[in-house]
Amino acid sequence: MTDSSLRIENLSFRYRSRADLALRSISFEAAAGQVLLIAGASGCGKTTLIRCINGLIPNSYKGEIQGGIWVQGKPIQGLSLARISQMVGTVLQDPERQILGTRVINEVAFGLENLHLSREEILSRVDEALTRLNILHLKDRETFHLSGGEKQKVAIAGVLAMRPLVLLLDEPLASLDPASAQETLQMVRRLADDGMTVLMVEHRVEDVLNIHPETAMFLDEGEIRYYGPTAGLYRAVDYHRIKLPAPLILERAVKDPVPEPLTRQLEAAKAGIPNQTLVRFEGVRFGYEENQTVLAGINLEIRRGDIIAVLGPNGAGKTTLVKHAIGLLKPKAGRVLVDGRDTHQISVAEVAHTLGYVFQSPSHMLFAETVRAELAFGPTNLKHPPEEIEKDVREAIRIVHLEGFEENPPLALSFGQQKRVSIAAILAMRSRILVMDEPTAGQDYKNYMEFMDAILKLPGFEAVLFITHDIDLAVIYANRVILVNHGQVVRDGTPEEVLKDLAYLEENRLVPTSLLKTNLELYAHTRSFQRAEDLAHLGVLQNRSDRYQNSTLQ
Amino acid sequence: MLVTWRYRPRKSIIQSFDPRAWIIFFGCYLASTLLFWDLRYLSFFLLLALIVLFTSGIRWKEIRKAMLFIGGFILFFSFLTFLTGRGGMELYAEEHVLRELKASFHILGWQPSLLISAEKTMFSISMLARVFSIAVMTILIPYSLNPALYGVTFRGLGLPDKIAYAMDLTMRFIPTFGRDFTLTMDAQRARGYELEKISGGLAAQVRKLAPLVVPVTIHAIAGSEDIIDAMDLRAFGIGPRTWLIKLTYKPRDYFLIGFGILLLVISIAFSLWGWGKFWVPAGLLALAGA
Missing domain, CATH: 3.40.50.300 (P-loop containing nucleotide triphosphate hydrolases)
Incomplete structure (x- = not known):
């Protein structure tokens, strides 16, 4: 327990303006060097949880908070946002809403300037953060003219430069094209491998699975419904509500009734x-x-x-x-x-x-x-x-x-x-x-x-x-x-x-999904693309689902 | 995200100075101009503004919209002043009539008339020169100051860290507001909304602007909350702050500041001596038969 960089016990929170609890008795730990995936539908309490950890609750958003949060064994209650921000870095959902600097160098330096470090120290840390994310070439660019993916990386660099122990990412992929999303994910994986604790809240579960998060959590109505090894998440969630990789849906949907057919004709x-x-x-x-x-x-x-x-x-x-x-x-x-x-x-x-x-x-x-x-x-x-x-x-x-x-x-x-x-x-x-x-x-x-x-x-x-x-x-x-x-x-x-031309898709920064791959593989039988639920009920598949599961999860 | 003004590095007089020096000079220029009503003195300031404008390296295309909008606005109000003579009453006691125009019709027993006097004419011309000089100098600032230097410029002028950064954000808030306005306008036009076709009484017209005003306002508020969160999350305002960029004065900057201060001192002295007050050329008075 002592080596967890982040530990949360019995955390509950109610916003001052609301009657019901936004979070109920949340307890979990996250270790250094690990990625924790937090999945859940909107309104499940993901953002509230992030705000509790980064100190916006109770410093900026008022309400009743109970329970405790420890970063490397030290309680963060009562600490100022500034103190917390040196331990916990937060990347918000939309980099557009996070970037303050007009140029990349100013943006990455912003937190360091606020910490009143020397200019030399700031410059060296800015270079370090940009190098670590492979975006040193963007240093003198204007933030406004960056692409969505570049903006997201710059926002992460700005947080990274403050050398936090814990990195919180609140739906970091939402505004990115598939290739940029994959690049961001790979970067996050490297940061975790270098010893950072990463909590990633994300709808796009399938994408995150590519970087093999060690643990996963499923939040619903402010409560933890699942918390454990990532492989167990698949059984804990409803595939209608959280998008799972196609082979897993195939496997699960077989047992369900045949879904209503889709129409592609107006x-x-x-x-x-x-x-x-x-x-x-x-x-x-x-x-x-x-x-x-x-x-x-x-x-x-x-x-x-x-x-x-x-x-x-x-x-x-x-x-x-x-x-x-x-x-x-x-x-x-x-x-x-x-x-x-x-x-x-x-x-x-x-x-x-x-x-x-x-x-x-x-x-x-x-x-x-x-x-x-x-x-x-x-x-x-x-x-x-x-x-x-x-x-x-x-x-x-x-x-x-x-x-x-x-x-x-x-x-x-x-x-x-x-x-x-x-x-x-x-x-x-x-x-x-x-x-x-x-x-x-x-x-x-x-x-x-x-x-x-x-x-x-x-x-x-x-x-x-x-x-x-x-x-x-x-x-x-x-x-x-x-x-x-x-x-x-x-x-x-x-x-x-x-x-069907996967190589061409990748040239155009699109990343083939498991559903596309499965459909292409079965095209000879189906002659048209279909939902995973529909594919599950094709006779040809029934005995092959095990194979799919193994091939995708490896 | 905050949008920046259309700044580009250019080879120009204005950009060859340190931004702090330019802001100090601008302040002196502004205060000095406001001390005068005499068109002869004001011409000097107008000339100065035009020199800066024509050496700014900004192409007409880039500032056309801003200039036409502000220019049109100033012309309209100067013309209004000319018609009504409002605002000039404190500057001149008597009027010398050049001509009196009377309408050939009556509205409810009132015959519209226009009294053109030497004083009214000169007052509106002087006002035009005064406001136009200031407007030109002000328009040039967003095109010529590097947005990355806003904060450090205000800090360098002696403002505290927090206020300097707030000024930085405010400067960038204006173009951001413009962008949001355009986006909202587009979104509502796509819903069949036509600003041109708004009709009805004043209250009805204002109410019909809600589809534009409400989203833009809400966006501005939500946007500022995001900015505050983003700043809080990166330790803003915990104590003294380092400014990564360091500005250094060059000899020419001292010269510009010196010139600005000298201009202001002389202007104050002149106005204390009573020079530069409202002036009507003798020729014009003669024309009025005075």
Whole structure:
């Protein structure tokens, strides 16, 4: 027990503004040189636990705390944030929210400057931290212009430079493309191997398993439901709620009833002219600044019946591309036609009748006093009749599972719920084409699988397009995959065509998932990509699941 | 994340000085300009501002938006001053009428009229020169000061650590606010919201701005909370702080500070002697028949 660098006993916490406990009798230890994976759905208490360990609770967030926390045998209760921050380093979910310095060197030096170290000491520690993370070349760059993955590494370097004993990572992969996520994970593994204690809170359990965390914990409703060796986690969690590697789901799903089949055909697309072009990009070029190329000649057609997944690394131009579809950005050369009309000639509001666009960040659009009013805003602007608006709002609320929240202020909801409100707000507009920028970011697995299902079953959409970093979403839901890199469409085809070339995916910073690999392996039998639950019920598999399990877990 | 102004290193007069020296000079310039109402004196300050502007190495394209916005704003208010004569009453006691324009119609028995006097005209021109000089000098700062040096500059000017860093964050908060505003505007336009089509009474119009104002405000508040957490988590404010970057004055910086202080002292002396007060050219008065 004495060699644990972090020990927590009977920790309970209740926020001052809440009636119920956010954490209940949490006890665990983490040893130096080990990675502890903390999994759980949103609202399970993960973030509260992190705040208790790094001292934001009770120093910044007030409430009732019970139990004790020890770092290398010393209790941290009563210590100032500054003292704790020298023992416990925290990397927040979004590096955008953590980075303060304008240049990398300033950012990494920030904590050291606050500790009043000498300039020489600071410089040498900055170099040390950057070297350790293999990002010394970024030292003089401006933080604002770094890619998402680079930002995350710089944020970690800023914490590392303070030489903490314990490193807390709160969903560090959430905003990263698959390759950047893997690089970050490998880096974290090295830090642990060098003797640091690492606690990683993460939704993307499958990704974290690649770095073999020694122990794992499953939190639910503020309580520990599982704590022990990582291998045991698989049995402790419900595969519908926490995403497990495909072979494990196969093995478990066999015993469950056959799931409801998925549809990859849009209802509205069945009527009307098949393959009719709805949106057309013709030689679209764009840059935010002069002499900058973000889109380098995009030719693309979105056709009736398409369910398109847009994949590509951070900074590839995906968001810029889809913002052209609704006319928020206008091409510098070439043109975009929506329903045959050039976006140069029509207003965004006019395009909004045809094309609904869900932004990446919900916090930039929520304003109304109630969820209901928020959802009615779009259709009211579009002058839909009141009785229709009421019906569409009700339907949208049902799809994103926000029944019972109709009269709540959207701004008081959790991030995951806000994201769903932002999606529902567009669904209620009843546009014919739906475009979503990272619809699943910050969402629980169960939640996003359910609303993706529900959206595709909606009768009104003639085409759906979503940007994602999650290859599995493309595998499961898309009937067409577009791969974007360096401002160009580098691949465009069915999921099977685009995703079968694993080497090419890796060149484009996408990392094949276990579900993709399993699907490719079984393609000869299935002739189409499927969910792990569906694959489990293919006769051909029943006797092979052991083999899969062994091959993936090794 | 805090966005920075569009700073670029350039070969220019303004960037050849230490930022602290420039801020001191800027302060002296500002205070000096405000001491005068005489267009002849103000022309000197305007000239100074234009010299700095034209040697700043900033291309018209880069500051076009800012200049047009602020320029338009100043012109509009100067014109308003010209029409109403407001604000000038304390500077001149009597007015010499150049011309009186009367409308050819009556509204409820009131005949709109415009009295153009030598004083009103000169007052609005002087005000234009004064405000424009200050605006030009101020616009140049975000384009010319390296954002990485904001904090250490304010620290170097004698502000305490915490306040210097707060100033640093504040400077960067303004462009961040602008970026959030654009994002929100885009998100609402995608929901069919059109700012141009807002109608109704004043209260109704303000209410219809909620889709823009609320998200931007909430974002600003949430953003500041994140920043505070991030700072707390890295031991900010526990005691004296090291500033990694060290600024050193060069001889030319001392010269600039000296020039600034001299400018201010002379300006104060002039204004104590009563020079540089509101001035109306004799020719203009003659035109008014005085």
